[in-house]
Amino acid sequence: VGEMRELAIRARRAARVLASTPRETKDAALRLMAERLRRSADDLLRANAVDMSNARELSSAMRDRLALTHERIERMAEGLEQIAALADPVGEVLRETTRPNGMRIRKVRVPIGVIAIVYESRPNVTADSAGLCLKSGNACILRGGHEAIESNLAIGHALSSALRDAGLPAEAIQVVATTDRAAVGELLTLEGLVDLVIPRGGKGLVRRVVEESTIPVIKHYEGICHVYVDRAADMDMAERIVVNAKVQRPATCNAMETLLVHEAIAQEFLPRIARVLREKGVELRGCEHARRLVPWILPATEQDYRTEWLDLKMSVRVVPDIEAAIDHIERYGSRHSDAIVTRDEAASRRFLEAVDSACVFHNVSTRLSDGFEFGMGAEIGISTDKLHARGPMGLEELTSYKYVITGDGQLRR
Amino acid sequence: VGEMRELAIRARRAARVLASTPRETKDAALRLMAERLRRSADDLLRANAVDMSNARELSSAMRDRLALTHERIERMAEGLEQIAALADPVGEVLRETTRPNGMRIRKVRVPIGVIAIVYESRPNVTADSAGLCLKSGNACILRGGHEAIESNLAIGHALSSALRDAGLPAEAIQVVATTDRAAVGELLTLEGLVDLVIPRGGKGLVRRVVEESTIPVIKHYEGICHVYVDRAADMDMAERIVVNAKVQRPATCNAMETLLVHEAIAQEFLPRIARVLREKGVELRGCEHARRLVPWILPATEQDYRTEWLDLKMSVRVVPDIEAAIDHIERYGSRHSDAIVTRDEAASRRFLEAVDSACVFHNVSTRLSDGFEFGMGAEIGISTDKLHARGPMGLEELTSYKYVITGDGQLRR
Numbered sequence: 133v134g135e136m137r138e139l140a141i142r143a144r145r146a147a148r149v150l151a152s153t154p155r156e157t158k159d160a161a162l163r164l165m166a167e168r169l170r171r172s173a174d175d176l177l178r179a180n181a182v183d184m185s186n187a188r189e190l191s192s193a194m195r196d197r198l199a200l201t202h203e204r205i206e207r208m209a210e211g212l213e214q215i216a217a218l219a220d221p222v223g224e225v226l227r228e229t230t231r232p233n234g235m236r237i238r239k240v241r242v243p244i245g246v247i248a249i250v251y252e253s254r255p256n257v258t259a260d261s262a263g264l265c266l267k268s269g270n271a272c273i274l275r276g277g278h279e280a281i282e283s284n285l286a287i288g289h290a291l292s293s294a295l296r297d298a299g300l301p302a303e304a305i306q307v308v309a310t311t312d313r314a315a316v317g318e319l320l321t322l323e324g325l326v327d328l329v330i331p332r333g334g335k336g337l338v339r340r341v342v343e344e345s346t347i348p349v350i351k352h353y354e355g356i357c358h359v360y361v362d363r364a365a366d367m368d369m370a371e372r373i374v375v376n377a378k379v380q381r382p383a384t385c386n387a388m389e390t391l392l393v394h395e396a397i398a399q400e401f402l403p404r405i406a407r408v409l410r411e412k413g414v415e416l417r418g419c420e421h422a423r424r425l426v427p428w429i430l431p432a433t434e435q436d437y438r439t440e441w442l443d444l445k446m447s448v449r450v451v452p453d454i455e456a457a458i459d460h461i462e463r464y465g466s467r468h469s470d471a472i473v474t475r476d477e478a479a480s481r482r483f484l485e486a487v488d489s490a491c492v493f494h495n496v497s498t499r500l501s502d503g504f505e506f507g508m509g510a511e512i513g514i515s516t517d518k519l520h521a522r523g524p525m526g527l528e529e530l531t532s533y534k535y536v537i538t539g540d541g542q543l544r545r
Numbered sequence: 546v547g548e549m550r551e552l553a554i555r556a557r558r559a560a561r562v563l564a565s566t567p568r569e570t571k572d573a574a575l576r577l578m579a580e581r582l583r584r585s586a587d588d589l590l591r592a593n594a595v596d597m598s599n600a601r602e603l604s605s606a607m608r609d610r611l612a613l614t615h616e617r618i619e620r621m622a623e624g625l626e627q628i629a630a631l632a633d634p635v636g637e638v639l640r641e642t643t644r645p646n647g648m649r650i651r652k653v654r655v656p657i658g659v660i661a662i663v664y665e666s667r668p669n670v671t672a673d674s675a676g677l678c679l680k681s682g683n684a685c686i687l688r689g690g691h692e693a694i695e696s697n698l699a700i701g702h703a704l705s706s707a708l709r710d711a712g713l714p715a716e717a718i719q720v721v722a723t724t725d726r727a728a729v730g731e732l733l734t735l736e737g738l739v740d741l742v743i744p745r746g747g748k749g750l751v752r753r754v755v756e757e758s759t760i761p762v763i764k765h766y767e768g769i770c771h772v773y774v775d776r777a778a779d780m781d782m783a784e785r786i787v788v789n790a791k792v793q794r795p796a797t798c799n800a801m802e803t804l805l806v807h808e809a810i811a812q813e814f815l816p817r818i819a820r821v822l823r824e825k826g827v828e829l830r831g832c833e834h835a836r837r838l839v840p841w842i843l844p845a846t847e848q849d850y851r852t853e854w855l856d857l858k859m860s861v862r863v864v865p866d867i868e869a870a871i872d873h874i875e876r877y878g879s880r881h882s883d884a885i886v887t888r889d890e891a892a893s894r895r896f897l898e899a900v901d902s903a904c905v906f907h908n909v910s911t912r913l914s915d916g917f918e919f920g921m922g923a924e925i926g927i928s929t930d931k932l933h934a935r936g937p938m939g940l941e942e943l944t945s946y947k948y949v950i951t952g953d954g955q956l957r958r
Binding site: 148151152229231235237242244245323327328342343346348349350366369372373376380381462480484485486488489490491492493494495496497499500501502505506507517518519520522523524532533534535536537538539540541542543544 | 561564565642644648650655657658736740741755756759761762763779782785786789793794875893897898899901902903904905906907908909910912913914915918919920930931932933935936937945946947948949950951952953954955956957
């Protein structure tokens with residue numbers, strides 16, 4: 133330890149260079165990084181094989197997330213090329229005014245500086261995060277899970293060497309080489325050197341970062357997402373949305389975890405949707421009312437309503453009205469993404485206003501809560517915080533701003 | 546203790562009401578709050594007299610900050626009326642797009658929720674903060690210094706009763722009644738109930754909040770502001786700017802603390818500015834070079850360059866070139882507000898780009914780093930953070946946003 137400080141000092145120096153690097157240089161570096169990943173495929177696969185052989189006791193799902201293949205390396209490389217093609221957020225003038233005393237104020241988008249990203253197993257996060265930080269002019273410190281350490285170091289090595297060849301400081305992208313947990317603790321208190329920490333991963337990881345950090349954190353917490361099927365719902369649409377939100381990719385943070393159904397249509401809708409979900413292999417846990425209508429639904433506990441299943445499991449509850457649905461979401465949700473299905477404009481307005489979540493949907497699947505679907509062209513994750521960035525975070529959300537004021541001798545009176 | 550949680554639960558409930566309160570109601574409440582302060586003047590002065598008599602051992606400067614007068618109460622009331630006259634930031638559509646699949650995405654400005662403000666002696670902060678939070682749709686928890694407790698409670702009482710009379714929940718504005726330090730510690734870990742903490746005050750206060758909080762913090766840290774007088778400066782303008790930045794109100798965070806002078810003009814400019822500053826009663830501490838030119842300047846230590854004097858004292862340093870000035874600011878500054886005085890456009894461009902501060906000025910006094918001077922119409926303070934809000938914070942900076950997505954059955958493919 134002490135090591136993290138040295139690393140952060142190097143990152144800070146690199147960040148000063150990146151802040152005034154023109155777009156062309158950054159894009160050329162991104163393309164070189166992509167090419168370098170492809171050319172280093174054998175090295176990456178060899179490093180990954182070491183991680184995989186050390187990870188024999190992990191679940192097969194975990195091992196699948198950890199594994200690199202030629203196809204996954206190609207996808208990382210393409211991701212970097214896509215980032216190169218996006219507009220540069222840095223330098224954009226967000227607002228411009230001239231004050232009565234003649235001074236001109238411009239609010240200009242600038243990089244944040246040094247960003248630390250703390251994440252779990254998937255090695256592709258290393259390349260994605262590095263690319264997004266570089267494009268937005270930030271230096272990054274990447275700390276992945278210990279089980280992916282060899283893969284991450286090999287990816288980091290390829291990316292840094294590409295940076296150097298592009299004429300940029302290699303230290304703009306640094307993968308933390310130690311798996312010592314104390315290193316993260318040190319990183320999280322390097323105020324003045326590290327400007328932002330983004331934890332991406334499970335609840336335990338995010339909690340630990342929040343508790344230890346004296347640096348600003350943007351949390352990517354769990355997504356306990358709801359679909360509320362209103363009394364005035366189009367039932368065919370409701371069925372399609374519920375199935376999509378639960379089944380299309382259940383392990384993602386924007387998948388539905390709890391279905392709320394207005395009691396006026398529960399008798400018709402609930403047996404119907406339960407049958408379809410059961411055919412798709414979904415296990416349901418529900419309230420008493422739901423279980424009267426569909427006896428095979430398991431009883432739900434309080435804790436079930438607070439659970440991010442990330443699996444073919446879900447909770448279901450019958451509610452007396454829209455206000456009860458809103459209250460349920462306020463109480464049990466994680467303010468991520470929640471949807472109403474209804475043909476009633478007044479109900480939709482009420483829901484969209486009252487539900488305090490990053491993304492609120494009317495007649496749209498919660499699975500569409502995503503940076504790419506939103507047209508951001510990239511996504512570093514989905515923030516469940518309300519400060520700085522909320523919901524899908526793209527390149528703009530990786531920037532800050534400064535005020536540039538010019539005049540001819542203006543004084544305070 | 547446990548008490549803070551109860552208070553925050555009440556604040557959260559109030560925040561839900563405020564989030565959908567129309568502008569007219571909020572403005573009527575603000576005007577009623579102003580009227581109630583005026584009508585309660587005798588109560589406020591009586592409460593303040595208790596604080597003043599408990600504060601006999603404080604410095605006269607501290608006592609002056611603590612004291613209420615009829616005039617100061619009138620100014621608080623006028624401040625609230627001015628806030629009522631400002632536009633409502635809530636509900637503004639920040640961006641609107643329709644995606645190829647037909648879903649419409651609107652990014653809408655919403656309140657943050659519950660904001661805790663932790664501050665020191667001046668009681669007017671209580672009314673100002675409450676007014677700004679209310680207008681931006683946030684509930685606030687106000688924790689002032691123990692020496693102002695009676696005054697703050699009296700002000701809080703007047704404001705809450707006005708809220709109630711305006712038909713809004715009185716708990717939207719709550720002054721913490723205990724001076725127990727443990728209460729702040731509890732407040733700072735109420736995640737999910739409190740959305741943001743703003744510490745306003747000295748370094749010790751801000752540090753403590755940053756270290757203890759698991760809630761997002763926007764720091765209003767010290768201002769170690771610089772004026773760099775370039776070789777190509779108009780010396781008359783430089784003199785006016787330096788004097789204004791130091792002398793006009795030295796106790797503010799945007800006052801200049803260190804003067805940097807290019808060596809090519811130091812021989813002419815430094816004796817001249819030193820004479821003027823001495824006449825104004827300013828004490829100078831400088832580098833060796835500065836002391837050769839003006840022998841009565843005291844020797845500066847490393848620590849002097851890191852000091853926010855907030856007084857008629859300052860540091861001065863002769864630098865070989867603009868890069869040395871930029872490096873000095875990077876090393877010793879607090880990223881608040883820094884100025885260059887020059888007629889050289891290239892030097893100005895370089896300084897404005899390379900200096901990583903919230904506000905960078907060309908030929909303008911640092912004292913103009915201020916929400917009112919920037920035309921925001923209000924100011925909760927000046928953020929030295931880079932996340933969410935940087936520089937002067939007005940009403941918009943007290944808001945977040947959410948994505949409102951409407952469609953006709955869009956699914957993820």
